[in-house]
Amino acid sequence: MGSNIAPNLSWHSWGMGIKGPDHTGLAAYLVTVRGTEFESNKEIEFEDDEGHTGTATTKMSSYRSKAESSPSFTDKCRYKCGWEDALYCLLGDYTQETVAGATDAQKYTFAVNPLLPKDPPFVTLYNGFYKTENDAYIYDDCLLNEFEINFSNEEAMTYKLGFNSNYPKFNQPNSGRMIPAKDVFIKPADVSVYIADQGTLTEENMEQYRYGCYLEGSLTVNNNNENQPCSDDEFGTSTKVIGDREADFKLSLPWTDLTKGLEYKFMGGSADATTVTHENDVREVWIKAESAVFEDVGGQEIKYSTIIKIPEIVIQVANSPQSGNEAKQLELEGKVQENAVSSFISAEVVTDLSELHIDNT
Structure with a gap:
């Protein structure tokens, strides 16, 4: 027997395509995600066949009862490489318009319409091993379950998507990678956080509510979805059941004259309060990031x-x-509320991505 070489995990690469509303079959591989972590979380469950046989155990055999996966991946918030698509997977609806006077700049607005909500889209994930030829996995009917962003004063903003999925197809050919030549991601210095009383923040007044000096923060959404196989589902596939959505926001800040009022207002209802109140502290929070310039419109730089x-x-x-x-330090934690009037979270993205990576064929 000759010697063998086990290749490095760095040869893995993954990408995705989003299914359009009328799409059947696999969504095409449309974008490579330059990710840092990928977890397959594939699982085959077994049930015991039990009965008395006059031996020391009632377990006679076992059978496969379920095969599913819940793949997840993490990456920096990279424009044109999955970041915009992640927000669509989270919120399920969007509008798109060209920035006035611009050639390439597009503004995407992602939001849930509480009066006419749309189902979130299905995704096909591809994870290939590019040292060999037929060692890719394809995860189909991926429905977003968990969404998380993390940012800090020292590290680039990252996002993590966790899906409910069918058990992956394996021994598949590697897909061709699609990587934009320009790599732009959200860096620590790009991010600011704005905190104000609910209904206060506007584009015109937001700077007075800016907390530019923070340590770290996160936003997490859990849809509490489940894979539930039905009797007429092919083994390894399942019906996706959407659960009761939860969302949380956390932020750590230095405790200073600027930030300590957040603590006092939470306890007493105002920044100069001295006794606790029974009233909730309800806030509006914006997380804003501005990165590289990519177009100039009449002397106005578009970032x-x-x-x-x-x-x-x-x-x-x-x-x-x-x-x-x-x-x-000051630690803030809050529960995101759903008021049935506005989107529980919305996002506005300016980018030169001409269209989301949706397969409408």
Whole structure:
């Protein structure tokens, strides 16, 4: 027997395509995600066949009862490489318009219409091993279950998508990769957070509510979906059941004269309060990122940008330590509310991506 070489995991690469509303079959591979982590989370479940046979056990055999997967991947928030598509998978609806006077700049607005909600789209994920020829996995009927963004003062903003999916097809040929030549992602210095009383924030006044000095933050959404195989589903496929959505926001800040009022307002209803109140602290939060310039319109520079707007958050934690030997910090945590009037989260993205990676064939 000759020697063998086990290749490095770096040869893996993955991409995706989103299914249009009338699409059947696999969505085409339309964009390569320059990701950092991919988890297949594929699972085959077994059930025991039990009965008395006059031996020391009632377990006679087992059978495969279910095969499913819940793939997830993580990447920096890269324009044209999946970031815009991730927001569509989360919110399920969008509008698109060319920025006035621009040639390439497009503005996408992603939001749920509470009065006429649309089902989220299905996705096909492809994970290939490009050192060999037929070692790719294809995950079909992927429905977004978990969405998470993380940002900090030291590391680039990342997003994570977790799906409910059929068990993947395997021994598949690798797809051709589709990687834009220009790599633009959201860096730490690009991001600012704005916190104000609910209904206060506007494009005109937002700067007065800016908290540019933060340590780290996150936004997580969990749709609590489930894979539920039906009797007429092919083994390894399942019906996707949407659950009760939950969303959380967290932010860590240095405790300063600028930020300490957030703690006092949570407890007492105002920045100068001295006693606790029974009233909730309901806030509106925007997360804004501006990155590289990609077009000039009459002397006005157009940048890659993202604004994530959260119209209603009930703050449930606003706390700073009262002992220790490290810098005093403030921890904020809140539950995103759904008011049946506005989208629980919306996002506006300016980019030169001509269209989302949707397969409408």
